[in-house]
Amino acid sequence: MKKLMILCAVLVGFAFKASAQTDSKPAFKFNEEKHDFGKVPQGKPVTTVFTYTNVGEEPLILTEVKPTCGCTIADYTKTPVKKGGEGKITITYNAAVVAPFNKTIIVTSNAATPQKYLNIVGEVVAAPATSSR
Secondary structure: HHHHOOOOHHHHHHHHHHHHHHHOOOEEEEOOOEEEEEEEEOOOOEEEEEEEEOOOOOEEEEEEEEEEEOEEEEOOOOOOEEOOOEEEEEEEEEEOOOEEEEEEOOOOEEOOOOOEEEEEEEEEEEEOOOOOO
């Protein structure tokens, strides 16, 4: 019985240690993970900023922010974000083609979850005709 109690205590200790290691890793908390631009006039690029906070213990470092389409450009905080600090990911979509859109941006980092997916959606509509008087 004594051996069983010691074994249980050791296992519980390992579980707490593993949990503490995971909690110390950097982690994202985004203001939003999907942005809806609504209706966008054709030919007018649109931009949004995804703001995030590092809710982990260690500095959060983004290694890549990759849009899945050439019509989308990303810029992001390239310096480590300390615990409680904020970073930004700026996304610009080139609204060239009249059609609904749903684009994904893949964020790679040293966070506990190393890949995060952000989305932008909306609909590009024909620009209003200008009168030629």
